[in-house]
Amino acid sequence: MSTTETEEHKALRAAVSALGKRHGRDYDREQLWSEAAKLGYLGVNLPEEYGGGGGGIAELSIVLEELGAAGCPLLMMVVSPAICGTVIARFGTEEQKQTWLPALADGTRTMAFGITEPDAGSNSHRITTTARRDGTDWLLTGRKVFISGVDLADATLIVGRTEDSRTGRLKPCLFIVPRDADGFTRRQIDMELQAVEKQFELTLDDVRLPADALVGDEDAGLLQLFAGLNPERIMTAAFAIGMGRYALARAVEYARDRTVWDAPIGAHQAIAHPLAQAHIDLELARLMMQKAAYLYDAGDDVGAGEAANMAKYAAGEACVRAVDQSVHTLGGNGLTREFGLASLITAARVARIAPVSREMILNYVSHQTLGLPKSY
Ligand SMILES: Cc1cc2nc3c(=O)[nH]c(=O)nc-3n(C[C@H](O)[C@H](O)[C@H](O)COP(=O)(O)OP(=O)(O)OC[C@H]3O[C@@H](n4cnc5c(N)ncnc54)[C@H](O)[C@@H]3O)c2cc1C
Numbered sequence: 255m256s257t258t259e260t261e262e263h264k265a266l267r268a269a270v271s272a273l274g275k276r277h278g279r280d281y282d283r284e285q286l287w288s289e290a291a292k293l294g295y296l297g298v299n300l301p302e303e304y305g306g307g308g309g310g311i312a313e314l315s316i317v318l319e320e321l322g323a324a325g326c327p328l329l330m331m332v333v334s335p336a337i338c339g340t341v342i343a344r345f346g347t348e349e350q351k352q353t354w355l356p357a358l359a360d361g362t363r364t365m366a367f368g369i370t371e372p373d374a375g376s377n378s379h380r381i382t383t384t385a386r387r388d389g390t391d392w393l394l395t396g397r398k399v400f401i402s403g404v405d406l407a408d409a410t411l412i413v414g415r416t417e418d419s420r421t422g423r424l425k426p427c428l429f430i431v432p433r434d435a436d437g438f439t440r441r442q443i444d445m446e447l448q449a450v451e452k453q454f455e456l457t458l459d460d461v462r463l464p465a466d467a468l469v470g471d472e473d474a475g476l477l478q479l480f481a482g483l484n485p486e487r488i489m490t491a492a493f494a495i496g497m498g499r500y501a502l503a504r505a506v507e508y509a510r511d512r513t514v515w516d517a518p519i520g521a522h523q524a525i526a527h528p529l530a531q532a533h534i535d536l537e538l539a540r541l542m543m544q545k546a547a548y549l550y551d552a553g554d555d556v557g558a559g560e561a562a563n564m565a566k567y568a569a570g571e572a573c574v575r576a577v578d579q580s581v582h583t584l585g586g587n588g589l590t591r592e593f594g595l596a597s598l599i600t601a602a603r604v605a606r607i608a609p610v611s612r613e614m615i616l617n618y619v620s621h622q623t624l625g626l627p628k629s630y
Contacts, residue, residue: 274324281326297359304355310551322496338365345470366407491569494605498576505580535572
């Protein structure tokens with residue numbers, strides 16, 4: 255792995271950045287989504303034979319980071335091409351690939367992703383959404399919470415469980431549930447987030463699905479799930495780094511001009527140094543994100559798992575600090591709607607909580623990397 259970007263990556267970054275700047279903070283999500291798709295950015299990680307760009311998560315994370323840095327992040331990129339596209343490309347049947355991958359790549363279809371449950375939260379071993387066979391069909395029953403963009407998505411990839419006929423234990427499985435399936439209902443959660451992508455509570459009440467709604471092998475569910483969760487963590491890091499860069503750039507602009515004594519406020523080290531620290535933290539987080547993407551794209555799922563967790567942690571923390579310091583740099587203007595930074599305080603916290611919280615990553619590193627015992 256090189257620590258400097260390839261010419262192709264630099265060119266991709268510059269082109270996406272130009273697109274992002276054309277749309278800016280007041281972007282229209284639909285328009286940007288379809289333009290990014292037409293330019294090949296949404297499916298840059300998907301296989302070429304299914305209409306994708308043949309790249310990997312390294313390229314997809316560049317796209318999301320640059321759009322975020324321009325103030326127009328496309329949250330659904332974290333789930334649609336990154337998790338769902340990856341899982342279908344790696345484990346789907348030929349028919350599932352033909353049905354979904356070209357459409358995810360050209361942006362005409364979108365897929366949401368649902369794992370979180372109200373009574374399980376961070377403990378995904380406790381999820382109870384259960385699929386049972388009825389002839390060749392599946393009947394899926396359960397509840398999900400905080401699922402993003404279900405209204406925008408044609409279908410949601412739902413993590414459920416099926417019963418192992420030998421042991422009776424429940425094992426994780428992935429199902430494609432169409433938005434309008436009977437028994438599949440959603441209620442929008444009233445979030446304090448100013449984003450086009452909303453979160454939903456989902457109820458699945460004996461949702462009847464055909465046999466081919468199951469993605470991948472019933473017996474290899476966990477492996478397949480992790481194939482999708484690592485890209486999700488890497489993409490959340492990209493989302494966070496983009497947002498942190500956006501906020502920091504606004505603060506730096508402001509600190510260069512705003513003068514209340516003899517010199518601009520950016521000349522005071524109390525203002526300049528925390529901004530410099532925020533920049534360093536974002537750069538460091540990006541390095542770890544690049545490492546995670548490199549390992550993932552090279553097929554090292556285990557190595558990528560640790561790096562993706564660390565990248566998500568570092569990026570989430572760097573983003574929260576960058577946004578906080580940026581708001582502070584603008585003084586009262588940091589809290590006005592005109593300057594638009596205050597709403598990022600809430601948005602930045604998402605990267606600390608989802609898709610896996612800061613504490614759960616610290617748990618992972620304590621147990622898996624450092625070999626310390628578990629408290630739970
Ligand atoms: C904006 C947004 C979008 C989301 N989109 C999606 C989506 O599209 N699909 C999806 O499936 N989910 C989504 N989520 C859900 C998200 O992944 C969960 O919120 C997250 O996994 C945490 O689960 P929880 O909210 O139930 O918190 P809990 O699990 O209840 O945790 C609460 C607190 O306790 C801490 N905690 C829990 N267990 C431990 C422990 N063992 N040790 C130390 N601390 C612990 C946590 O770190 C956290 O701080 C989204 C969430 C948000 C906020």
